């Protein structure tokens with residue numbers, strides 16, 4: 001599965017600890033992140049992460065572009081609800097796209113834990129069906145084939 005990881009500054013240590021705790025699950029997947037979040041995770045784990053721009057410089061929008069292409073299966077976005085962000089519109093747009101495309105998204109560690117444990121149990125297999133359907137449409141075949 002393709003998973004994006006984003007954490008605001010005061011949530012970054014929580015994100016890093018979370019990634020350390022579930023590294024054995026995450027290493028089986030393709031990881032993306034905004035710039036600083038990914039750098040911090042890679043410093044503390046052996047995970048390989050494709051890093052986009054930092055959030056305020058467009059990173060959230062780059063993750064959003066993956067979602068708009070139906071290329072993302074899970075977003076873990078540890079937001080800071082107590083600190084205004086200069087790129088708040090990008091953050092709202094990213095979460096909106098998750099709802100537009102029905103992408104599982106966690107905005108805090110408690111929900112992330114439930115989703116990642118489900119991922120470890122193979123409960124994201126339905127996303128493969130979504131990808132097969134999308135690939136079929138792109139190749140011009142119908143659902144019944």
Ligand SMILES: O=C(CO)COP(=O)(O)O
Nearest residue numbers: 034035036037054055056
């Ligand atoms: O601002 C962010 C998300 O909105 C996160 O960006 P960084 O990972 O670059 O700090």
